[in-house]
Structures are given as structure tokens and as C-alpha cells.
Amino acid sequence: MTIVQFAPFQSLVQPDFWHALTNLKIDVLRLSDDALPVSASYTTGRSVKDRESGKEIALGCNLVVGGDAFADAPQLPQHSVRARGSFKNFNTIEDFKNADKTALFNHLTDEIWKSITQDKSTALLSKFLLITFADLKKYKYYYWFAFPAFATKPAWEIDGEWTGAKAALGEDTLSAIQAQLHESPRPFFLVRTKDGKTEIAPIEEYDSFFAGIPVGERTIGFIDPSAQPNNPGWPLRNLLAYLLTLHPADASQGLRILCWRDVEPPAPGAAGGWKSRFGVVKQGAGEGAGAATAKPAAVGWEKNIQGKLGPRVADLAPMMDPTRLADQAV
Amino acid sequence: MHTIQQQYWAVREYLSPVLKESKFKEHGRITPEEFVAAGDFLTYKFPVWSWEKGDPSKARDYLPADKQYLLTRGVPCLRRATALAYTDADEDAERLLSFGDLSSTGNEADEWVETHAGRPPTQDSAAHAGVIDDIPDVDDGEGDVSGAMGNLSLGGQGVTEIPDMDEIPDMEEEDLEGGDEATAAPKTSAPASSGVATESEVEVAKGNLLQVRTYDVMITYDKYYQTPRIWLIGYDENGTPLTPSQIFQDVSADHAFKTVTIEAFPHSATLQAASVHPCKHASVMKKVIERMNQGIEEQQAARKSSSAGSKDSKQKKWPFRRASGNGKDDKAAASGEDEVEGMRVDFYLVVFLKFIASIVPTIEVDSTTAF
Numbered sequence: 098m099t100i101v102q103f104a105p106f107q108s109l110v111q112p113d114f115w116h117a118l119t120n121l122k123i124d125v126l127r128l129s130d131d132a133l134p135v136s137a138s139y140t141t142g143r144s145v146k147d148r149e150s151g152k153e154i155a156l157g158c159n160l161v162v163g164g165d166a167f168a169d170a171p172q173l174p175q176h177s178v179r180a181r182g183s184f185k186n187f188n189t190i191e192d193f194k195n196a197d198k199t200a201l202f203n204h205l206t207d208e209i210w211k212s213i214t215q216d217k218s219t220a221l222l223s224k225f226l227l228i229t230f231a232d233l234k235k236y237k238y239y240y241w242f243a244f245p246a247f248a249t250k251p252a253w254e255i256d257g258e259w260t261g262a263k264a265a266l267g268e269d270t271l272s273a274i275q276a277q278l279h280e281s282p283r284p285f286f287l288v289r290t291k292d293g294k295t296e297i298a299p300i301e302e303y304d305s306f307f308a309g310i311p312v313g314e315r316t317i318g319f320i321d322p323s324a325q326p327n328n329p330g331w332p333l334r335n336l337l338a339y340l341l342t343l344h345p346a347d348a349s350q351g352l353r354i355l356c357w358r359d360v361e362p363p364a365p366g367a368a369g370g371w372k373s374r375f376g377v378v379k380q381g382a383g384e385g386a387g388a389a390t391a392k393p394a395a396v397g398w399e400k401n402i403q404g405k406l407g408p409r410v411a412d413l414a415p416m417m418d419p420t421r422l423a424d425q426a427v
Numbered sequence: 428m429h430t431i432q433q434q435y436w437a438v439r440e441y442l443s444p445v446l447k448e449s450k451f452k453e454h455g456r457i458t459p460e461e462f463v464a465a466g467d468f469l470t471y472k473f474p475v476w477s478w479e480k481g482d483p484s485k486a487r488d489y490l491p492a493d494k495q496y497l498l499t500r501g502v503p504c505l506r507r508a509t510a511l512a513y514t515d516a517d518e519d520a521e522r523l524l525s526f527g528d529l530s531s532t533g534n535e536a537d538e539w540v541e542t543h544a545g546r547p548p549t550q551d552s553a554a555h556a557g558v559i560d561d562i563p564d565v566d567d568g569e570g571d572v573s574g575a576m577g578n579l580s581l582g583g584q585g586v587t588e589i590p591d592m593d594e595i596p597d598m599e600e601e602d603l604e605g606g607d608e609a610t611a612a613p614k615t616s617a618p619a620s621s622g623v624a625t626e627s628e629v630e631v632a633k634g635n636l637l638q639v640r641t642y643d644v645m646i647t648y649d650k651y652y653q654t655p656r657i658w659l660i661g662y663d664e665n666g667t668p669l670t671p672s673q674i675f676q677d678v679s680a681d682h683a684f685k686t687v688t689i690e691a692f693p694h695s696a697t698l699q700a701a702s703v704h705p706c707k708h709a710s711v712m713k714k715v716i717e718r719m720n721q722g723i724e725e726q727q728a729a730r731k732s733s734s735a736g737s738k739d740s741k742q743k744k745w746p747f748r749r750a751s752g753n754g755k756d757d758k759a760a761a762s763g764e765d766e767v768e769g770m771r772v773d774f775y776l777v778v779f780l781k782f783i784a785s786i787v788p789t790i791e792v793d794s795t796t797a798f
Contacts, residue, residue: 107665111643
């Protein structure tokens with residue numbers, strides 16, 4: 098049994114977002130530093146084949162924040178699912194530095210935990226936190242993401258290792274899932290095959306959907322932003338915490354997890370085939386195993402480029418400063 | 428000055444009439460309707476591309492409101508074009524592509540060179556690892572001027588290209604969270620057993636910097652030049668937006684600073700993006716299309732004489748076919764087989780992407796089946 102290691106989210110902020118923030122700050126927020134809702138999106142993990150070495154190279158496990166992040170109904174990129182977040186902009190660099198990050202983080206995890214235990218909803222499982230300070234004169238934006246994830250103790254372990262989903266579930270099942278996800282992408286879903294027909298359903302319908310299905314055939318899937326073969330993506334952590342809390346009996350027997358990574362069915366004859374991964378995970382034995390009654394500890398502040406826990410900087414002067422742009426013009 | 432120039436372009440585009448007649452075979456230009464048709468084909472065949480609305484206030488009325496421009500996000504770019512710089516060993520890899528009859532145009536400059544045509548997979552750029560270090564040349568020349576300009580505008584404060592992280596050193600907070608055994612350390616933990624390497628692993632294995640950048644690529648319709656126009660926004664491996672000089676590293680040396688510039692993206696109020704200037708697009712596209720038409724017509728003739736053995740001619744009609752090839756060419760070729768009157772305009776953007784791929788060789792705009 099090896100401990101399951103999850104590939105953390107990596108934030109990818111499109112320049113449009115900083116433009117939107119600039120406008121929002123000047124026209125709407127002004128000096129207010131109230132928290133605002135914000136939305137982001139993620140999609141299945143991708144890898145690209147290097148022409149020179151022939152290796153598959155996993156691309157980042159990205160959470161993308163775009164220009165319509167503050168819109169009420171943002172237009173999601175194709176095949177993407179939405180993640181909701183809480184956004185807080187500080188007026189000065191001092192405020193940004195001295196912000197009580199632990200309190201902000203705890204506030205968010207309380208919210209997520211409440212939605213799991215009381216609403217039994219998966220809507221907030223990927224909720225994130227974004228704090229910023231915008232230096233509008235210098236076109237510099239300091240930002241720090243947190244992707245809260247409950248750290249289940251003892252940790253989740255996997256029986257054997259992650260395998261290709263085709264071997265475990267079969268071609269037909271995967272094609273059926275692909276077709277249904279293509280119709281309506283959803284971040285988390287249940288899979289059952291009954292009378293030769295494969296269906297998917299929201300996690301919230303767990304009891305009714307899986308009625309009459311043996312535990313050994315219940316499969317739980319999620320859109321996996323990771324492309325690394327042995328590391329499922331970050332959203333699975335909170336999904337597992339959800340399942341452990343609400344369906345402890347099944348969780349104790351091992352959960353069949355499908356890491357969904359196929360936007361399109363593989364091209365006929367293409368090398369590699371289906372990219373989705375499959376594994377059976379179970380909570381490790383030890384003190385405190387089983388459903389937690391109190392909110393577990395959570396982790397998830399994003400590290401900066403240096404690999405330290407600290408904020409990142411986006412310097413958009415080269416792309417926004419009119420005088421710098423003039424130099425590029427021929 | 429730049430602003431005035433952009434105003435001028437905006438006015439010029441506003442005044443120029445919308446092209447009504449289909450002229451794509453005669454001079455490589457297309458009408459907005461054909462742009463939409465070609466875009467529909469592209470999005471249908473390769474769903475990574477999608478139509479975007481853009482900023483409603485910037486919408487062009489000659490295009491449908493929900494089909495203002497084409498977008499694909501996260502196009503990988505594994506290496507820098509500057510790292511593909513020539514050495515003597517690469518000499519043979521050049522292949523001259525000439526489209527159409529040279530004597531009729533009398534213009535030798537219309538020949539295009541496809542570089543690294545048959546680049547063997549073992550040809551590792553580790554041999555010239557120093558090339559990466561040479562890149563700052565681009566910055567130096569450019570940085571001096573922009574630095575000076577920055578000084579003027581920002582009251583004497585020097586502008587540095589690299590974000591200065593030391594400005595907020597006390598924000599490093601290791602005590603925010605304890606060690607977490609279940610967090611994958613993405614830079615070190617990926618096992619190589621299953622054949623998928625992480626970015627850093629390749630870097631170590633090859634002794635060469637492999638910085639995987641991603642690009643958002645947009646295709647707009649340029650009313651003045653009556654051709655599609657391509658726009659690029661880049662991110663480095665950490666998700667930080669690329670600066671213009673970094674983007675120029677991904678443009679082949681023949682085109683950087685000449686045909687690729689940073690300009691205001693026409694469908695957004697504020698966004699700036701790198702763009703390939705479309706002034707030569709029409710003539711290049713014309714030659715490619717002529718060449719393809721010949722190929723297709725020959726093929727059709729061949730098919731009439733003998734229905735068998737059309738495989739070879741099918742291969743030849745893609746002038747930009749790469750040595751490494753991908754499934755896309757075959758698919759497109761296969762669906763083109765049914766046509767009888769030469770190339771259809773739907774193919775325009777597919778061909779256009781192949782042309783763009785020669786300007787930005789390391790950005791995989793053309794490998795739409797890579798994932």
C-alpha cells in the first residue's frame with residue numbers, strides 16, 4: 098500500500114483577469130477590500146509528446162482564472178468545469194502582507210466543511226481563495242492562491258498502483274462516460290453499469306443511484322486536472338473527504354476512483370489510447386481512521402516560483418505600459 | 428507615435444470595404460463569410476478551437492456576433508525557436524519550398540525555407556546548450572531602450588524585467604501549514620516507469636533547459652488585408668505571462684521584430700498580444716493554395732485513370748507536411764478526397780495554421796491531435 102500523493106493545482110492567471118481587476122478596482126471597488134466571489138475553471142490534464150525525445154510530457158495541473166472571473170455567469174472554456182472562489186483585494190502592500198491569512202483560510206475551510214456535512218453538496222469542494230494587491234501604477238500584481246484540501250489522517254493509500262482505466266473498466270464503459278460528459282461536463286460523478294448500460298450521475302445521488310449495485314462495482318469519477326500517471330489531481334482530496342464523511346461504510350471497503358483525463362475519445366490507432374487512470378483507494382489503518390466528526394486540518398496555499406510559501410507577482414508592465422509598448426512597434 | 432499608428436490602422440480598417448466576392452484562389456484573400464465557413468470547419472474537425480464572442484463593444488458587424496474570432500488555449504511550446512538556431516550540422520535540413528511558377532512572378536523572395544525538415548530525433552540540442560544563454564541579446568538591445576523609456580515615464584525608477592520577489596521577503600510563511608505527506612511534489616516525484624515524464628525530468632535527462640510554455644492562440648479576421656490574423660499570449664511554466672522579448676524567443680529569427688509585433692488585440696478593450704503582421708499572408712496563402720490545387724487536380728486526374736494507387740499523390744499534396752507528421756494531415760487529406768473542384772475554402776484555416784507553424788516553429792499550433 099502506498100500513500101496517494103495528489104498533484105496540487107497550479108494557478109494560471111490570464112492577463113485579461115488583471116485587466117478586469119484593474120477596471121473593477123478603479124470603477125467599482127475603489128477603496129473597498131470586501132471579499133468578492135470569483136470563478137475559475139479547470140479541465141482534464143493534458144500531456145504533449147515531445148517530437149525530439151518521443152516522451153509524453155505532462156503539462157501543468159492548471160486552475161485558470163480569466164477575464165470574466167467576476168462575471169455572474171462566466172463563459173467556461175470547452176470541456177472545463179467551474180471552480181468557485183473567494184477574492185479579496187488589499188489596498189496597500191502592508192495590508193496584503195499583514196493580512197490574517199490563517200483566518201481567511203479557516204473561514205473558507207469552515208464553509209467547505211459546512212457544505213459537505215450539512216448540505217451534503219459537492220458544489221464547494223474545489224472552492225479556492227485568492228488574495229491580491231494591485232500596484233496599478235507599475236502594472237504589478239501581487240497575488241496568492243489557496244486551494245484548501247482536507248488532510249485526511251491517516252492518509253489515503255492505494256492498493257497496488259494507478260492503472261490505465263481501459264484495463265479496469267473496458268472500452269465501452271469509457272466511451273459511454275465520454276459521451277455523457279461531453280454533453281454535460283461535471284467535476285465529480287458516479288458511474289454504474291447496469292444491464293450493460295453505463296450511466297453517470299451527480300455525487301449527491303449516491304444512495305439512490307448505487308442502490309442494488311455491489312460496492313465492488315461502484316465507481317466514482319472526477320475531472321482530473323493532473324496528467325501525471327501516479328498523481329491524481331487536487332480535487333480528489335476533498336472528494337475523498339466528502340465520501341469518507343458521508344459514506345463511511347463504502348469508504349472503509351475501498352473506493353474505486355476514476356481519474357477522468359479524456360476530453361476526446363482516442364483517435365483510432367493512436368499510441369497511448371485512453372489516458373484516464375483508475376485505482377482503488379482506502380484510508381490507511383491507524384488511530385483516528387474512519388469518518389471525522391470535527392473539521393480536519395486543511396492545507397493548500399500555493400507555493401511561489403521559488404517553491405516557498407509566498408505570494409507570486411505578475412509584472413504586466415511589458416504588456417500594458419504604453420511607453421514600453423511603443424518600443425516594440427516597428 | 429505607436430498610438431497614432433494604431434489609430435491610423437483602426438481608421439483604415441474602418442474605411443476599407445468588406446470583401447464581398449470570393450477571391451481566395453486568385454489572391455489568397457477571403458471574405459468574412461469564408462472566414463466563418465473555414466472557422467466552422469476548423470472547430471468541427473479540431474474541437475480545441477472554438478469561436479469566441481469577445482468584447483461586445485468591439486464586435487465587428489460583418490461577422491456573426493458569436494463568431495468574432497477563433498481561440499485555442501494552452502498550446503504547448505516545449506523549446507525556444509532560438510534554440511533551434513543553425514549550426515553547420517543542420518545545413519542539410521533546409522528545404523526550399525517554392526510555390527507556384529517562379530518565372531511568372533519573377534520574385535525569388537517568394538520562396539520559403541522550411542527549416543529542420545528532417546530533423547532526426549536524436550539530434551539533441553544539448554550540443555548547443557549555450558544557445559539559451561544567448562537569448563539575453565534580444566533583451567539587451569531591447570531592454571536598454573525600454574529601460575530608458577521606463578525611466579522617463581516612471582519618474583526615474585528603474586524598470587527591471589524580472590519581477591523582484593525580494594520586495595516582500597517577509598511574506599514567506601512556512602508556518603502556515605505543516606508538512607503534508609499527501610501532497611505530490613510535482614517537480615521530483617513523477618516516476619518514469621510509465622513513460623510520462625514531468626517537465627523537470629526531461630530537463631535533467633537531456634542536460635538542456637526544457638521550459639514548457641503554453642500559448643493562447645487567437646485567429647481574427649483582418650478586414651484591411653482580408654486574411655486571417657494570428658495573435659499569441661504566452662505563459663511560462665509557472666503560469667506567469669511572458670514578456671514581449673520572451674515571446675520573440677519562440678518566433679523564428681527571420682520573423683521576430685519584423686513581422687511579429689505586440690499590438691492591441693482588436694476584440695478586447697485593453698488586452699495586448701503578439702501578432703504576426705498579415706501584410707504578406709495573402710500572397711503566401713495564394714501560392715500554397717495554387718500548389719495544393721495542382722496537387723489535388725493531378726490526384727483527381729490520376730484517380731480517373733486508375734482508381735488504385737492514389738496513396739502517393741495524397742501524400743504529395745500537403746506541401747508543408749512535416750517529417751514527423753501527425754494524424755491530422757491524413758484526416759484532412761482523406762476528407763478532401765471527395766472534392767472535385769480543387770481545394771475548398773473550408774480548408775483555408777487548416778492551411779493557414781501550417782503556414783503559421785513555419786513562423787513559430789516550436790509552438791504546436793498545428794498538432795491539434797496531440798492530446
